[in-house]
Amino acid sequence: MAGRLDGGTSDCGSGLLLTVTRAMRGVPLDEVLVVTTVERSVVEDLPAWARLAGHTIVAVAGSGARGPWEVAVRRGAPPASRAGTATAGSPDAAAPLGTRLWLYTNFDCNLACEYCCAGSSPSAPARRLDPAVATAAVQELAGLGGREVLFTGGEPFLHPELAAMVTSAARLMEVTVLTNAMVFGRGTRRAALERLPRDRVVLQISLDSPDPGLHDAVRGSGSFARARDGIALARSLGFRVRVAATLAADLPGRDRVVAGLQALLADDGLPPENLLVRPVAHEGAARAGVELHLEDLAPEPTLTVDGAWWHPACVTNPSMRVADTPLPLSDVLDTIAATVHVTQAAASRGRTVFRCT
Numbered sequence: 512m513a514g515r516l517d518g519g520t521s522d523c524g525s526g527l528l529l530t531v532t533r534a535m536r537g538v539p540l541d542e543v544l545v546v547t548t549v550e551r552s553v554v555e556d557l558p559a560w561a562r563l564a565g566h567t568i569v570a571v572a573g574s575g576a577r578g579p580w581e582v583a584v585r586r587g588a589p590p591a592s593r594a595g596t597a598t599a600g601s602p603d604a605a606a607p608l609g610t611r612l613w614l615y616t617n618f619d620c621n622l623a624c625e626y627c628c629a630g631s632s633p634s635a636p637a638r639r640l641d642p643a644v645a646t647a648a649v650q651e652l653a654g655l656g657g658r659e660v661l662f663t664g665g666e667p668f669l670h671p672e673l674a675a676m677v678t679s680a681a682r683l684m685e686v687t688v689l690t691n692a693m694v695f696g697r698g699t700r701r702a703a704l705e706r707l708p709r710d711r712v713v714l715q716i717s718l719d720s721p722d723p724g725l726h727d728a729v730r731g732s733g734s735f736a737r738a739r740d741g742i743a744l745a746r747s748l749g750f751r752v753r754v755a756a757t758l759a760a761d762l763p764g765r766d767r768v769v770a771g772l773q774a775l776l777a778d779d780g781l782p783p784e785n786l787l788v789r790p791v792a793h794e795g796a797a798r799a800g801v802e803l804h805l806e807d808l809a810p811e812p813t814l815t816v817d818g819a820w821w822h823p824a825c826v827t828n829p830s831m832r833v834a835d836t837p838l839p840l841s842d843v844l845d846t847i848a849a850t851v852h853v854t855q856a857a858a859s860r861g862r863t864v865f866r867c868t
């Protein structure tokens with residue numbers, strides 16, 4: 512036996528699929544992983560998962576209606592290569608796996624937005640990404656054919672080495688920096704902004720409403736005016752700017768808010784395609800929002816200081832953790848590809864959500 516995995520109460524629809532996939536990658540070919548579970552559906556689901564993933568169930572032990580049960584899985588052939596694996600169903604133009612990478616630079620933020628999926632705030636631990644890790648990740652991505660890296664947080668401009676990380680990445684690929692545009696007006700952060708290359712860097716700036724009151728209600732008093740100042744400053748310095756609005760799917764008057772933001776952009780001379788509208792996800796600090804599930808959420812590989820994640824909106828969700836270290840990126844992508852392979856195979860057999868039934 513090569514190892515044991517305590518699946519606890521998780522099932523294949525609530526994170527166990529990714530956890531088992533991760534664990535099997537550490538099991539040598541033909542060796543056995545024993546999965547312990549108190550969730551009855553897992554006993555039925557794991558054989559279907561094993562068939563799709565190329566593994567074999569060699570024993571199921573346990574009795575009674577309440578478990579626990581033990582399922583012994585023998586490691587089979589490696590899963591399909593990630594090459595050519597396409598993402599599907601992403602809300603904003605999913606990229607083929609391995610072409611795009613998200614990097615969380617830090618988790619502290621000057622704001623504490625009520626729906627922040629990262630749970631960021633001024634008092635959140637910074638958990639800064641090591642610039643050497645960022646550079647290594649981008650270099651590895653470039654070697655795999657990657658084309659785009661996105662720096663996010665927290666507020667990335669609070670990371671004192673943001674400019675170095677962005678400049679290094681921009682030598683290899685397109686870069687987007689997500690920011691609330693409120694902290695780079697002066698001092699060392701202004702200097703960092705001015706050091707960034709203009710040709711391969713886009714600043715994606717948050718603005719949730721054309722109405723200052725509505726924006727400030729979710730992001731904090733005075734944040735609308737400072738974001739608008741930040742947009743103007745960035746554009747005056749020659750940056751390409753994209754505006755991103757985070758709006759609850761059921762927000763009253765949502766269409767009017769979007770139209771108002773488009774009009775605001777037009778007044779600034781920005782085309783409507785420079786506006787990105789995304790829903791609130793029920794993750795992090797959000798008390799409501801779109802429920803995200805691995806099975807129907809296109810992977811957007813995301814690295815933080817302490818691991819790798821399925822998607823940038825899920826970095827506080829243990830069931831979306833792909834790896835316990837951000838590098839090597841190839842391991843992260845292979846784990847995601849193996850999971851996608853199984854979920855797509857399940858879907859092609861008529862399962863919209865992988866429950867291995």
Ligand code: SF4
Pocket residue numbers: 620621622623624626627628629630631632664665666691717
């Ligand atoms: S949503 Fe963005 S600006 Fe708001 S607290 Fe989170 S990281 Fe900061």
